[in-house]
Amino acid sequence: MMEQIITSGMLTPVLIVVLVLLIAFSMFHVLREYERGVIFFLGRFQMVKGPGLIIVIPMIQQIVKVDMRTVVMDVPSQDVISRDNVSVRVNAVIYFRVVDAQKAIINVEDYLAATSQLAQTTLRSVLGQHELDEMLANREMLNTDIQTILDARSDGWGIKVSDVEIKHVDLNESMIRAIAKQAEAERSRRAKVIHASGEMEASEKLVEAASKMATQPNAMLLRYLQTLTEIAGEKSSTIAFPLPMELMEGLFKRMGEPYQKPKDNDSSNSS
DSSP states (O other), rough: OHHHHHHHHHHHHHHHHHHHHHHHHHHHEEEOEEEEEEEEEEEEEEEEEEEEEEEEEETTTTEEEEEOSSSSEEEEEEEOTEEEEEEEEHHHHHHEEESSSHHHHHHOOOHHHHHHHHHHHHHHHHHSSOOOHHHOHHHHHHHHHHHHHHHHGGGGTEEEEEEEEEEEOOOOOHHHHHHHHHHHHHHHHHHHHHHHHHHHHHHHHHHHHHHHHOOOHHHHHHHHHHHHHHHHHSSOOOOOOOHHHHHHHHHHHHHHHOOOOOOOOOHHOOO
Protein backbone atom coordinates (compact mmCIF):
# COMPACT_ATOMS: atom_id res chain seq x y z
CA MET A 1 0.00 0.00 0.00
CA MET A 2 2.80 2.37 0.89
CA GLU A 3 4.58 1.53 -2.38
CA GLN A 4 1.51 2.49 -4.38
CA ILE A 5 1.25 5.81 -2.60
CA ILE A 6 4.93 6.51 -3.19
CA THR A 7 4.64 5.55 -6.86
CA SER A 8 1.58 7.72 -7.38
CA GLY A 9 3.30 10.55 -5.59
CA MET A 10 6.24 10.30 -7.97
CA LEU A 11 4.05 10.15 -11.09
CA THR A 12 2.13 13.28 -10.26
CA PRO A 13 5.10 15.66 -10.60
CA VAL A 14 6.11 13.90 -13.81
CA LEU A 15 2.66 14.40 -15.29
CA ILE A 16 2.71 18.01 -14.24
CA VAL A 17 6.07 18.55 -15.90
CA VAL A 18 4.90 16.85 -19.10
CA LEU A 19 1.73 18.95 -19.13
CA VAL A 20 3.70 22.14 -18.61
CA LEU A 21 6.06 21.21 -21.45
CA LEU A 22 3.16 20.48 -23.79
CA ILE A 23 1.56 23.81 -22.96
CA ALA A 24 4.87 25.57 -23.44
CA PHE A 25 5.46 23.99 -26.82
CA SER A 26 1.90 24.76 -27.94
CA MET A 27 2.55 28.44 -27.30
CA PHE A 28 5.04 28.66 -30.15
CA HIS A 29 3.95 28.81 -33.78
CA VAL A 30 6.12 29.26 -36.86
CA LEU A 31 4.45 30.99 -39.79
CA ARG A 32 5.99 30.72 -43.25
CA GLU A 33 6.64 33.71 -45.45
CA TYR A 34 3.31 33.27 -47.27
CA GLU A 35 1.27 32.71 -44.07
CA ARG A 36 -0.37 35.09 -41.63
CA GLY A 37 -1.95 34.35 -38.26
CA VAL A 38 -5.19 36.00 -37.16
CA ILE A 39 -5.08 36.16 -33.35
CA PHE A 40 -8.24 36.12 -31.21
CA PHE A 41 -8.17 36.99 -27.48
CA LEU A 42 -11.05 35.35 -25.62
CA GLY A 43 -13.01 35.22 -28.86
CA ARG A 44 -12.38 38.82 -29.90
CA PHE A 45 -10.10 39.84 -32.74
CA GLN A 46 -6.77 41.07 -31.44
CA MET A 47 -4.20 41.32 -34.26
CA VAL A 48 -2.64 39.75 -37.34
CA LYS A 49 0.87 38.32 -36.92
CA GLY A 50 3.49 36.72 -39.11
CA PRO A 51 5.58 35.58 -40.73
CA GLY A 52 8.12 34.07 -38.32
CA LEU A 53 7.91 32.82 -34.72
CA ILE A 54 4.87 33.97 -32.73
CA ILE A 55 3.66 33.14 -29.23
CA VAL A 56 0.04 32.32 -28.47
CA ILE A 57 -1.20 31.81 -24.92
CA PRO A 58 -3.20 28.55 -24.81
CA MET A 59 -6.88 28.67 -23.77
CA ILE A 60 -6.78 32.47 -23.86
CA GLN A 61 -5.66 33.18 -27.39
CA GLN A 62 -6.51 31.34 -30.60
CA ILE A 63 -4.77 31.52 -33.96
CA VAL A 64 -6.20 30.99 -37.45
CA LYS A 65 -3.64 30.62 -40.24
CA VAL A 66 -4.31 32.20 -43.63
CA ASP A 67 -2.46 31.35 -46.86
CA MET A 68 -1.61 34.56 -48.75
CA ARG A 69 -0.49 32.90 -52.00
CA THR A 70 -2.36 33.19 -55.29
CA VAL A 71 -5.09 30.58 -55.65
CA VAL A 72 -5.92 29.10 -59.06
CA MET A 73 -9.57 28.03 -59.04
CA ASP A 74 -11.49 26.27 -61.80
CA VAL A 75 -15.02 27.51 -62.23
CA PRO A 76 -17.32 24.56 -63.05
CA SER A 77 -19.07 24.56 -66.43
CA GLN A 78 -22.09 26.84 -66.44
CA ASP A 79 -25.15 26.72 -68.69
CA VAL A 80 -25.51 30.18 -70.20
CA ILE A 81 -28.17 31.59 -72.53
CA SER A 82 -26.71 34.38 -74.63
CA ARG A 83 -28.52 37.57 -75.56
CA ASP A 84 -29.43 36.07 -78.95
CA ASN A 85 -30.98 33.02 -77.18
CA VAL A 86 -28.19 30.51 -77.86
CA SER A 87 -27.55 27.91 -75.15
CA VAL A 88 -23.86 27.29 -74.42
CA ARG A 89 -21.74 25.72 -71.69
CA VAL A 90 -18.88 27.87 -70.44
CA ASN A 91 -16.13 27.23 -67.93
CA ALA A 92 -13.35 29.49 -66.70
CA VAL A 93 -10.43 29.80 -64.32
CA ILE A 94 -9.84 32.64 -61.85
CA TYR A 95 -6.67 33.79 -60.09
CA PHE A 96 -7.02 35.46 -56.70
CA ARG A 97 -5.27 35.86 -53.36
CA VAL A 98 -5.96 37.11 -49.85
CA VAL A 99 -4.67 40.62 -49.26
CA ASP A 100 -6.38 41.21 -45.88
CA ALA A 101 -6.28 38.20 -43.57
CA GLN A 102 -8.58 39.84 -41.01
CA LYS A 103 -11.41 40.36 -43.51
CA ALA A 104 -10.95 36.89 -45.02
CA ILE A 105 -11.53 35.25 -41.62
CA ILE A 106 -14.02 37.59 -39.97
CA ASN A 107 -16.22 38.86 -42.81
CA VAL A 108 -16.95 35.53 -44.52
CA GLU A 109 -17.27 31.97 -43.25
CA ASP A 110 -15.32 30.28 -46.07
CA TYR A 111 -13.69 32.69 -48.49
CA LEU A 112 -12.74 29.91 -50.95
CA ALA A 113 -16.31 28.62 -51.29
CA ALA A 114 -17.71 32.15 -51.38
CA THR A 115 -15.33 33.19 -54.16
CA SER A 116 -16.22 30.09 -56.18
CA GLN A 117 -19.97 30.73 -55.92
CA LEU A 118 -19.51 34.40 -56.76
CA ALA A 119 -17.45 33.50 -59.83
CA GLN A 120 -20.15 31.13 -61.11
CA THR A 121 -22.99 33.64 -60.78
CA THR A 122 -20.92 36.47 -62.25
CA LEU A 123 -19.90 34.31 -65.21
CA ARG A 124 -23.54 33.55 -66.05
CA SER A 125 -24.63 37.14 -65.53
CA VAL A 126 -21.95 38.77 -67.69
CA LEU A 127 -22.04 36.28 -70.57
CA GLY A 128 -25.84 36.38 -70.66
CA GLN A 129 -25.64 40.04 -71.66
CA HIS A 130 -23.62 39.30 -74.82
CA GLU A 131 -24.31 37.52 -78.10
CA LEU A 132 -22.61 34.30 -79.16
CA ASP A 133 -20.35 36.05 -81.69
CA GLU A 134 -19.01 38.28 -78.92
CA MET A 135 -18.29 35.27 -76.70
CA LEU A 136 -16.25 33.68 -79.46
CA ALA A 137 -14.47 36.78 -80.75
CA ASN A 138 -14.10 39.13 -77.76
CA ARG A 139 -12.92 36.91 -74.92
CA GLU A 140 -10.36 39.43 -73.69
CA MET A 141 -13.07 42.04 -73.18
CA LEU A 142 -15.31 39.53 -71.37
CA ASN A 143 -12.40 38.38 -69.17
CA THR A 144 -11.76 41.98 -68.14
CA ASP A 145 -15.44 42.63 -67.37
CA ILE A 146 -15.74 39.52 -65.20
CA GLN A 147 -12.46 40.25 -63.40
CA THR A 148 -13.53 43.82 -62.60
CA ILE A 149 -16.88 42.72 -61.16
CA LEU A 150 -15.38 39.88 -59.10
CA ASP A 151 -12.65 42.11 -57.71
CA ALA A 152 -15.14 44.76 -56.61
CA ARG A 153 -17.58 42.31 -54.99
CA SER A 154 -14.91 40.30 -53.15
CA ASP A 155 -13.10 43.35 -51.79
CA GLY A 156 -15.08 43.14 -48.54
CA TRP A 157 -13.67 39.65 -47.98
CA GLY A 158 -10.08 40.81 -48.31
CA ILE A 159 -9.78 39.11 -51.72
CA LYS A 160 -7.95 40.47 -54.76
CA VAL A 161 -8.99 38.90 -58.08
CA SER A 162 -6.05 39.42 -60.43
CA ASP A 163 -7.17 37.60 -63.56
CA VAL A 164 -10.03 35.65 -65.17
CA GLU A 165 -9.73 33.42 -68.22
CA ILE A 166 -12.64 31.86 -70.12
CA LYS A 167 -11.42 28.38 -71.07
CA HIS A 168 -14.10 26.84 -73.28
CA VAL A 169 -17.36 27.85 -74.93
CA ASP A 170 -19.07 24.58 -75.87
CA LEU A 171 -21.91 24.44 -78.40
CA ASN A 172 -24.25 21.61 -79.37
CA GLU A 173 -23.87 19.84 -82.72
CA SER A 174 -26.71 21.66 -84.47
CA MET A 175 -25.26 25.04 -83.54
CA ILE A 176 -21.79 23.99 -84.75
CA ARG A 177 -23.27 23.02 -88.14
CA ALA A 178 -25.16 26.31 -88.36
CA ILE A 179 -22.00 28.29 -87.63
CA ALA A 180 -20.10 26.31 -90.28
CA LYS A 181 -22.80 27.10 -92.88
CA GLN A 182 -22.72 30.75 -91.89
CA ALA A 183 -18.93 30.86 -92.27
CA GLU A 184 -19.16 29.22 -95.70
CA ALA A 185 -21.79 31.72 -96.83
CA GLU A 186 -19.63 34.58 -95.59
CA ARG A 187 -16.62 33.29 -97.54
CA SER A 188 -18.75 32.98 -100.69
CA ARG A 189 -20.05 36.51 -100.23
CA ARG A 190 -16.52 37.90 -99.85
CA ALA A 191 -15.36 36.05 -102.98
CA LYS A 192 -18.23 37.52 -105.00
CA VAL A 193 -17.50 41.00 -103.69
CA ILE A 194 -13.83 40.68 -104.61
CA HIS A 195 -14.72 39.39 -108.09
CA ALA A 196 -17.22 42.19 -108.69
CA SER A 197 -14.69 44.74 -107.48
CA GLY A 198 -12.12 43.35 -109.92
CA GLU A 199 -14.58 43.48 -112.80
CA MET A 200 -15.45 47.07 -111.99
CA GLU A 201 -11.81 48.09 -111.80
CA ALA A 202 -11.05 46.32 -115.11
CA SER A 203 -13.96 48.03 -116.86
CA GLU A 204 -12.80 51.40 -115.58
CA LYS A 205 -9.31 50.72 -116.94
CA LEU A 206 -10.75 49.67 -120.32
CA VAL A 207 -12.80 52.84 -120.56
CA GLU A 208 -9.73 54.89 -119.68
CA ALA A 209 -7.62 53.07 -122.31
CA ALA A 210 -10.30 53.48 -124.98
CA SER A 211 -10.54 57.20 -124.35
CA LYS A 212 -6.77 57.56 -124.68
CA MET A 213 -6.67 55.52 -127.91
CA ALA A 214 -9.45 57.61 -129.39
CA THR A 215 -7.31 60.72 -129.03
CA GLN A 216 -4.08 59.04 -130.21
CA PRO A 217 -4.36 57.12 -133.55
CA ASN A 218 -0.84 55.73 -133.22
CA ALA A 219 -1.82 53.98 -130.04
CA MET A 220 -4.77 52.38 -131.84
CA LEU A 221 -2.45 51.15 -134.60
CA LEU A 222 -0.02 49.66 -132.06
CA ARG A 223 -2.88 47.86 -130.37
CA TYR A 224 -4.02 46.56 -133.74
CA LEU A 225 -0.57 45.18 -134.52
CA GLN A 226 -0.36 43.59 -131.07
CA THR A 227 -3.67 41.86 -131.68
CA LEU A 228 -2.41 40.46 -135.00
CA THR A 229 0.70 39.14 -133.25
CA GLU A 230 -1.41 37.39 -130.64
CA ILE A 231 -3.63 35.82 -133.31
CA ALA A 232 -0.61 34.60 -135.29
CA GLY A 233 0.73 32.90 -132.19
CA GLU A 234 -2.39 30.75 -131.83
CA LYS A 235 -2.62 27.30 -133.44
CA SER A 236 -5.14 28.04 -136.17
CA SER A 237 -5.22 27.13 -139.87
CA THR A 238 -7.23 30.19 -140.83
CA ILE A 239 -6.45 33.73 -139.77
CA ALA A 240 -8.81 36.59 -140.49
CA PHE A 241 -7.22 40.02 -140.70
CA PRO A 242 -9.66 42.77 -139.84
CA LEU A 243 -8.56 45.69 -142.08
CA PRO A 244 -10.13 49.12 -142.37
CA MET A 245 -11.88 49.96 -145.64
CA GLU A 246 -9.61 52.96 -146.22
CA LEU A 247 -6.52 50.73 -146.08
CA MET A 248 -8.01 48.25 -148.57
CA GLU A 249 -8.87 51.05 -150.99
CA GLY A 250 -5.30 52.36 -150.88
CA LEU A 251 -3.84 48.91 -151.55
CA PHE A 252 -6.03 48.32 -154.61
CA LYS A 253 -5.19 51.72 -156.03
CA ARG A 254 -1.49 50.94 -155.83
CA MET A 255 -2.05 47.60 -157.54
CA GLY A 256 -3.79 49.41 -160.43
CA GLU A 257 -7.09 47.63 -159.92
CA PRO A 258 -10.29 49.41 -159.25
CA TYR A 259 -11.65 48.95 -155.80
CA GLN A 260 -15.34 48.27 -155.41
CA LYS A 261 -16.96 48.64 -152.06
CA PRO A 262 -19.19 45.77 -151.05
CA LYS A 263 -22.83 46.44 -151.57
CA ASP A 264 -25.34 46.31 -148.79
CA ASN A 265 -27.86 43.52 -148.65
CA ASP A 266 -30.69 45.92 -149.18
CA SER A 267 -29.24 47.32 -152.43
CA SER A 268 -28.52 43.84 -153.85
CA ASN A 269 -32.05 42.70 -153.10
CA SER A 270 -33.55 45.73 -154.76
CA SER A 271 -31.49 45.15 -157.96
